[in-house]
Amino acid sequence: MSSTAVNTVVRTEYTPKILVITTIACSYPGVDNAGQQHLNYPPNSYVIRVPSPVIFPEDFYLDSFRYGIDGILVMSCGEECPYSGAFHRLSRRINKVMKRMKDECGLEPQRLKLTAICTVCAKHVVKEISTMDTFLRTLEPAKEVFRSPPLTSAETEN
Amino acid sequence: MSEKEETKVGVYICHCGGNISDIVDVEKVRQELEKYPNVVVSRRNMFMCSNAGQELIEEDIKAGKVNRVVVASCSPSLHEMTFRGATRRGGLNEFLYEQVNIREQDSWVHSHQPDEATRKAVSLIRGGVAKAMQLDPLESIKITTRKKALVLGGGVGGLRAAKELAASGIPVELVEKSPYLGGRMASLDTIYPTGEVAADLLNSLIQEIISNSLITLRLNTEVVEFTGYIGNFNVSLKEIGSRGIIGKLDPRELRIAANACPEIIPNEYDFRGIPRKAIGSAKPGNYPQIDSIDWNYCTRCGKCKEALENTERIQLEISESDLIHLTAGVVILATGFDHYIPYNGEFGWEVHPNVITLPQFVRMMSPGGIFEKKFEWHGREIHSVAIIHCVGSRQADGNFKPGQNCDGMLNEYCSRVCCSASLQAANEIKERFPETNVYNIYRDIRTYARFTEEDYYEKASKNGVIFLKYNSTSLPEVVKPSNSLRDRRVHIKVKDQLTFCQELEVPADLVILAVGMVPSNQKTLINQMKVPIGSDRFLLEVHPKLRPIEMASPGIMLAGTSQAPMDITETSAAASAAASKGAIILAKNFTELEPFVALVDPEICNGTGLCVNECEYMGAIQMVDTIINGVTIKHAQVNAALCKGCGACVAVCPTPGAIDVRGYKLGAIKEMIKAFVEDVKL
Structure with a gap:
């Protein structure tokens, strides 16, 4: 079923993998809410649950792409984050990671997206995952594009 | 194992x-x-x-x-x-x-x-x-709790919470910033839906509070330092100053003193109704009924003292009181709300002298107010009153500007109580001064209150109150009619949605703005306690249904309008719930916390201290020295009771595995991701 569109090449044979990072307080219940309403979104999405995405260092995102994840949605609590200062640290870090993705790894920075999802933001959840899926299908798999960044000191010791 | x-x-x-x-x-x-x-x-x-x-x-x-x-x-x-x-x-x-x-x-x-x-x-x-x-x-983390509750705020929410806590045998420290108990409720007259007198209800509550030996009352007192965690909050309190007046001045003496006082100040009780001086009397709803000096405005010029022949009963020197330190197991925040203050020009506010707010109007109508006997404004009889609804509330999808006390933000929420309060005011005008025309200029109305939902509307209709409906895209305008210079009235231009958007002009001798609620000014407290606020700037609960009165920091509960606009019924319910939650926590002498907090492996930690700098919670991570195999090693250490488990420290640690949040180890999450990307062949 190859695409006949002239401008966009849709790689139908490849299914991207989307990592969805959620928070205990807001977005995990938000993703659950989409299920409770029996909405639909692409099944190639894998949800992990943490107190706050602020826990992840910059390298975590790059490593995930290296393992074979094609796109990452960070569903934070936004300004309603129960931990003080966490959201601002997170948004600053995501900006840095996006820059490193482009400069160091040759990855499209749009593969990573920071959003704010509340406990009842079901439609928003569906839209974010679907949009990311559609976008990723216009790209090559991240693993094939990934240009290894210079090894960190911890890795060179091994 | x-x-x-x-x-x-x-x-x-x-x-x-x-x-x-x-x-x-x-x-x-x-x-x-x-x-x-x-x-x-x-x-x-x-x-x-x-x-x-x-x-x-x-x-x-x-x-x-x-x-x-x-x-x-x-x-x-x-x-x-x-x-x-x-x-x-x-x-x-x-x-x-x-x-x-x-x-x-x-x-x-x-x-x-x-x-x-x-x-x-x-x-x-x-x-x-x-x-x-x-x-x-x-x-699970076990923590011994101190059997004592700290209630911040002496309004109806704080009073109710203190009473219930004391009833379950828990000693209570009731702290109020102002010299009086009663909060906002003290300035109300009759309250919906029952029409009871607010001061009577409040007084019976206050009598129970002051006669209860388990409750320590701390008026004129504020929090200066707040540390600790559930079961062991360490609080430093400071008395802002004594009342300034020893005993009671008789009314004549107080008048002389007030006349001598050069400081004219905003009147938080009458809301601009009658100007007030820095030295003033207690109002009818206040407890205790003792006069006081407002130290926020007093310049200690001594003129009041001079006017009364240097009486010893006025004490202007504040003796700098020592800090009061206490430890409490639970904290209840009953810090209340402020009335919305419109921006200059909002529906004629501060432009036309005929424009007042609903709380001001309530004071004017109550015993002792200027409308107690005759309905006159600046010496002229009032024939027509317009009440504009939703002022400072529901400021979404329209031509709105932030009010004076809203930090430059619009209030998208509904303040919930103004519909009923406005209709009650309309009915009261009609009943006491039946010749007056009353116009309710509203966006939407819901007078919600159990059993009496439609009563207010029906009564208002029978009383001949007129309703005009505006919408958010065409707000009513309060204008001075240009053709009649002698006319002291203002006109309100409304595109009335009930008559197919006909442009109507309503003359009014008095315009009442039904202002909504905004969170009280408590920025210092929020910073001290590190508690979250919502996008509406009110304090934020953990979950609106599963944990509706608890804050993210365990052991801190919400009682009333510090959380959201509520009426007295709802505030009382929230306060009782907060008190019960506090009593539950203190019923055992220990409390158990989920163990998902950060943990340092001292053998891996390099002692960079980056995590300490990153942590938002005072004392949750500290650098300590430990002797391992005879060598002193500097490393980070987590205080499990103070750590909230957010993981900010994990992200900045340069040494893999040195610090992790238990239950959410970075290594474990990476393994999960590796498993997700493996092929599944079915």
Whole structure:
């Protein structure tokens, strides 16, 4: 079923993998809410649950792409984050990671997206995952594009 | 469990009576997982949460077959505790359990793609197994609690909470910033829906408070330092100053003193109705009924003292009081609200002298107010009153500007009480001064109050109150009619939605703005206590339904309008709930916290101290010296009771594995991701 569109090449044979990072307080219940309403979104999405995405260092995102994840949605609590200062640290870090993705790894920075999802933001959840899926299908798999960044000191010791 | 014991994972897949198994091929999933490394048992059951389902887990643990449990079923919000219980009853540490959500996040959202749903279930459960492999046995954190409650705020919410706490035998420190108890309720007259007199209700509550030996009353006092955690909050309080007047001045003396006082100040009680001086009398609703000096405005010029022949009863020198230190097990925030102050020009505010707010009007109508006997404004009889609804509330989708006390933000929320209060005011005008025309200019009305929902509207209709409806895109305008210079009235231009958007002009001698509620000015307190606020700037609960009066910091509860606009009924309910929650926490002499906090491995930690700088919670991580094998090592250490488990420290640590949040180890999450990207061949 190859695409006949002239401008966009849709790689139908490849299914991207989307990592969805959620928070205990807001977005995990938000993703659950989409299920409770029996909405639909692409099944190639894998949800992990943490107190706050602020826990992840910059390298975590790059490593995930290296393992074979094609796109990452960070569903934070936004300004309603129960931990003080966490959201601002997170948004600053995501900006840095996006820059490193482009400069160091040759990855499209749009593969990573920071959003704010509340406990009842079901439609928003569906839209974010679907949009990311559609976008990723216009790209090559991240693993094939990934240009290894210079090894960190911890890795060179091994 | 010995460290050398090999890790054996049991996987239990739930059909959820078809909710999962109608879409996901559970048998295929079971077979796939059976082949997965380290999985020793892979079972499925119609209802894992049933007794039979839970017994499967318990028996496998007891038989020594498994030492890690993974259940693939519904969302952990439903049954995480159920299966932790089964794990514990089987004889395993309950935190060696991981739940995989294949209902809300799989079968229910991928019902049109059953093959993909099955594939995804396999991936998700593999991720769960990968994480379970990395789990450590954990113990809940036990903390001894101090049997004492701190209630901040002496309004109706704080009073009610203090009373209920004391009734369950808990000593209470009731702290109020102003010199008086009663809060906003003290300035109300009769209150809806019953028409009772606010001061009477308040007084009976206050009498119970002051006669209760378990309650320590601290007026004129504010919080200067706040540290600690549930069970052991350390609070430093400071008395802002004595009342300034010893005993009571008689009315004549007080008048002389007030006349001598050069400081004209905003009147928080009469809301601009009658100007007030820095030295003033207690108002009818206040407790205690003693005069006081407002230290926020007094310049200590001494003119009041001079005017009364240097009486010793006025004391202008504040003796700098020592800080009061106390420890409380729980804290209840009953810090209340402020009335919205319109921006200059909003519906004629501060442009036309005929424009006042509803709280001001309530004062003017109450005993002692200027409307007590005659309905006159600046010497002229009032023939026509317009009440404009939703001022400072529901400021969305329209031409709105932020009010004076809103930090430059619009209030999108509904303040809930103004509809009923406005109609009550309209009815009161009609009943006491029946010749007056009353116009209610509203956006939408809901006079919600149990049993009396329609009574206000019906009464108002019978009384001949006129209703005009505006919408947010064409707000009413308050203008001075240009053609009649002698006319002291203003006109209100309304595009009336009830008459097909006809442009109407209503003349009014008095315009009442039904202003909404905004959070009280408590920025200092919010910074001291590190408590979260919502996008509406009110204090934020953990969850509106599951934990509606608790804050994210355990042991801190909300009582009333510090959380959201509420009426007195709702505030009382919230305050009672907050008191009960406090009593529950203090009923045992200890409290248990989930162990998901940061943990440092001192043998790996390099002592960079980066985590200490990153942490937002004072004292949660500190640098300490430990002697390991005769060598002093500087490393980070977490205080489990203060750590909130956000993980900000983990992200900045340059040494892998040196610091992790228990239950959310970075290494474990990476293993999960590796499992997600593995191929699934079905």
